[in-house]
Amino acid sequence: MGKVTITINGSRLSGRDGMTILNLAQENNIPIPTLCHHPLLTPTGACRICLVEDENSGQLIASCVTPITPGMAIKTDSPRVLEARRAFVELMLAEHPDSCLVCDKGNRCELRKLASELEVSQVRFKRLRRFYPLDDTNPFIERDLTKCIMCGRCIRACHEIQGVTAIDYAYRGFDIKPATPQDRGLIDSACVSCGLCVSMCPVGALSDKSTRYWSKETSKVQTICPYCGCGCSLYLSTRDQKIIGVSSCPENSVNGISLCVKGRYGFDFVHHQDRLKTPLIKRAGEFTPATWDEALDLVASKLSSYKADELAVISSAKCTNEENYIAQKFARAILSTNNVDHCARLCHAPTVAGLVQSFGSGAMTNSMAEIGDASCILAIGTNTTEAHPIIALEIKRAVDKGAKLIVANPREIDLVRWSHLWLQQQPGSDVALLMGMAKVIVDEGLVDKAFIDERCENLDAFKKSLEGFDLDFVERTTGVPKDKIAEAARVYATDRPSSILYAMGITQHSHGTDNVIATANLAMLTGNIGKPSTGVNPLRGQNNVQGACDMGALPNVYPGYQAIADDNIRAKFEQAWCCSLNPTPGLPITEMINAAYRGEIKAIYLIGENPLLSEPDITHAKEALEKLEFLVVQDIFLSETAELADVVLPGTSFAEKDGTFTNTERRVQRVRKAIEPIGDSKPDWQITCQLGRGMGGKGFDFEHPSQIMDEIASLTPSYGGISYQRLEDGGLQWPCPTPEHPGTPILHSQQFTRGKGRFIPLEYKPPMELPDKEYPLILTTGRSLYHFHTGTLTRKVEGLNVLKKEGEVEINPRDASKLGIADGEMVKVISRRGEVVARAKLTEVSPVGVVFMTFHFAESPANLLTNPALDPVAKIPEYKVCAVRVEKNHK
């Protein structure tokens, strides 16, 4: 980029070609006020506040849109400039209501601040008044467009960053304003309630309903969102021990200025009246409040009365790393059992099982910020916009920059609108699709031979297995035309760097491990691994599911995936924990439930999970848990599962404790306490430590989670360089083996964790349950943007319930018409395992023959229907495909 020298206020300054006058002035700390400008948005020069004087031409020009040119001489504060700025502010004030004293924007109003800085003491222009009725249709956002100054920031933010286009300019002349299509309420538009426009509005025209009294906040704490695996940073604003608002931390690298609706507005659950505030003991079938000593003594004496293999611990992907570490240490060191697992079994166990075989480690290979720079993105089995909204923004950023997006999904999800190619495969046919693409790449000589020769092994055996995937077979199996498959293969192989993103549409199958391996084969074949904006990128579901895995809340590994069956590793932990450890791998959750059903597991200590909504075939799971002799549940609400417990221990929410979460890109980040625990609740690490001490354990006497992290670092090579002190400056991506190591944004860059990347031959296996005469439709399940997991938290947020109030059955209009079902009608969905009543939503998003439900709603629990058939390697159930029939609900 060429150097350009100009003069500003008499000083010679150099900038780069393409910079604007405003950019150069800001870079040199020369103040120029702005209103419509925002560094992340396309400049428009609409408000004219950034006017400067061009001394050569004598003209006043908008500095935000005028590029620097050699020889330019600029004055930023001449009398003409100041007078013009004053005049523009007065024009805005002439149209602005005099409601400053009662405006929620308070002293954060940029217009008021500007008027004061420019010493505007009167408005010389005729007062013009327009009035728009308040739009408070959205549960979180209020629009009072009478106060709008038409800066356009909200519109550009919605279009350019959020990619939603819910609002645009409407009307002409004096009546122009930002409006939804047909000028209806925000609730009736495509708005996804992300609140970005509100955070961008310089005046009080857009405001958060929840943060009315923001100006009175007494503390602001930076922490991490408790919902999905993106791991967005946010500030919690508090007053009188109450969270009164959430805002983004623009300086962080994960989400910048953006948050999704759950992160920005989904925090009411913290103060919900149903929070558990004291331990409960079930006596004669009724819960009665108990003291901590009573409850923990009972739990300790009960758990002590069982043999190791009769016990199990279910840990939580919602809890911090430190809490998961303590939970698995408690299971292993105190209960002597490796029966410890968590919900990763139900979402990404195949990722770990598959990528370990191919690469040697099972985690996202690249970083979120790299996605925006990819030339091709293959998004398979991920409804990213709903499940990982911030990653979806990166995908849209890449497409805006010219990347080709290939979406492989049976449903016409939002990303299809952005795609170059949509491969609408039959649910469960992903191995055929990915192997078909691999065959085209091999047959057409599009492989990266140099990469394979140097970095990979077992290509010949893999090539042989491709013989079973000629494109006619693949087309018949997947339902995707073969020329589309070939085009996708060519784009993926040649438009480099290419990145694969996947989520549970790949993993939740009885052949989920094969699906994951198929993505790894494709990446190695084309050399799209170990480099920026490439890789195989599993998008993890819950806020700390990556961390719970890293911490060894798994039946076969200690923290850092160190095998319990390895004598040397076990000896290391025995020495550190001062105990003798059980060398036999334990049971995964899915098998714990079966063992409980058979009476082999007799007692479970369950932390922050709700298997009565998340397990497949819930009826079976409920019967299994009812057969337990002792169940202790630690949670923040009395969940469906907690109702079955003998003892309930009240834990705290993310806002009430310190710790760390590890997001989907392996970034370990600090969770910070913003308020004191509600009632008599305690952070989960404290509860488990107290229990451990009560059962005679050593090594449970921590005073702060930072000490737990020090122990983790001392025993876990990939976390070896991580400490709270280092995390103060932002997150660190593992592996981070030493205190000097900067962290690892890209895995496998020099060599694979296992040495050579291994091609693994595959064969096609159909789903375990396919439609037939009795059950002619396929049910597939997934997530909604507005709720999370089993709804334990989001269903306690009133506004989220307004935006999505119930579970629906999405069905194609052609299927509905054959069944005589109308939109909005209550229907029964019936599988071999049970039946669920829910409202039908007729939509082309679901293809003919496929119905879709979310699993967030206890009133219509989709997992009553799903198939518990397991992937033989990863033991994950086949949530994504089961056979059902849909009937009118005659009741």
Ligand code: SF4
């Ligand atoms: S809340 Fe988000 S989606 Fe809705 S109008 Fe504002 S920026 Fe657009």
Ligand code: SF4
């Ligand atoms: S609503 Fe706010 S952000 Fe949008 S144009 Fe008006 S003043 Fe600007």
Ligand code: SF4
């Ligand atoms: S994208 Fe995920 S982590 Fe980010 S704000 Fe939304 S729910 Fe929270």
